[in-house]
Amino acid sequence: xxxxxxxxxxxxxxxxxxxxxxxxxxxxxxxxxxxxxxxxxxxxxxxxxxxxxxxxxxxxxxxxxxxxxxxxxxxxxxxxxxxxxxxxxxxxxxxxxxxxxxxxxxxxxxxxxxxxxxxxxxxxxxxxxxxxxxxxxxxxxxxxxxxxxxxxxxx
Numbered sequence: 150x151x152x153x154x155x156x157x158x159x160x161x162x163x164x165x166x167x168x169x170x171x172x173x174x175x176x177x178x179x180x181x182x183x184x185x186x187x188x189x190x191x192x193x194x195x196x197x198x199x200x201x202x203x204x205x206x207x208x209x210x211x212x213x214x215x216x217x218x219x220x221x222x223x224x225x226x227x228x229x230x231x232x233x234x235x236x237x238x239x240x241x242x243x244x245x246x247x248x249x250x251x252x253x254x255x256x257x258x259x260x261x262x263x264x265x266x267x268x269x270x271x272x273x274x275x276x277x278x279x280x281x282x283x284x285x286x287x288x289x290x291x292x293x294x295x296x297x298x299x300x301x302x303x304x
Contacts, residue, residue, distance in 0.1 A: 153181030159233035161185040161225065163216065163274070164243030166194035169293065171201075173240050174209075178202035182238060184209045185229040189216075189243070208233065216243050217262040222270035223277040230281075239278050240291040241271040267294070 160177045164170040166188030174184045175198065184202045186209060188195035195211040202209035210232050214221035229236050245266040271292060282288025 153179070155238075156181035158182045158237040159185070159229065159235060160238035160240065161187065161229050161236055161274075161278070162240040162242055163187045163225070163270075164189075165198055165240075166190070166192060166211075167198075170240070170242040171198045173242060174198050175201045175205075177238065177240075178205040178207050178209065181205075181207060183207050183233050185225070185232070185236075186211045187225050187243065188213060216266045216270035217245070218265075222265075222273035226274065226277040235281055235285070236278050237282070237285075237287065238289045238291075239274055240293070241274060242291075242293045243270070244294065 155177060158181070160174075160182045162170050162174040162177065162184060165174040165184075165186045171194065174186050177184050178201065184198075184207070186195050186198045186202070188198075188211065190213060195213070199209040199211045210228070212225055212228055214225045216222050226236060243266060245263060275290060278288065278290075
């Protein structure tokens with residue numbers, strides 16, 4: 150494999166079993182990063198992403214966690230660190246509208262779950278990865294969002 154920009158780096162991409170997250174995970178693998186692939190259901194999409202990343206000559210692993218549950222958010226970092234030794238890159242791509250509805254009509258529980266997936270879990274993942282990044286004085290954090298979240302709140 151030719152020298153790549155991210156050779157030897159380790160990345161975690163949430164929501165990478167399909168769509169944009171899958172593309173990000175595959176691009177990181179193409180650039181030489183080992184990738185932890187997170188998906189809500191560790192399904193065929195996550196395994197497909199892992200296979201594509203492995204094809205690039207780097208390491209990859211699949212994991213499942215429901216980011217609307219408090220403890221699952223930070224716990225996706227632990228197996229990644231156990232497998233790769235450290236984490237250098239976090240891409241918070243997972244996002245959800247638990248109960249599609251206009252913001253004013255969304256019930257409390259789905260609203261809380263939506264906020265947890267989209268905001269709280271991102272904060273928890275950052276807090277789980279930041280100490281190692283600070284210690285090494287190196288790391289990268291990326292965050293995605295959807296225009297749909299804005300539309301739900303505005304309507």
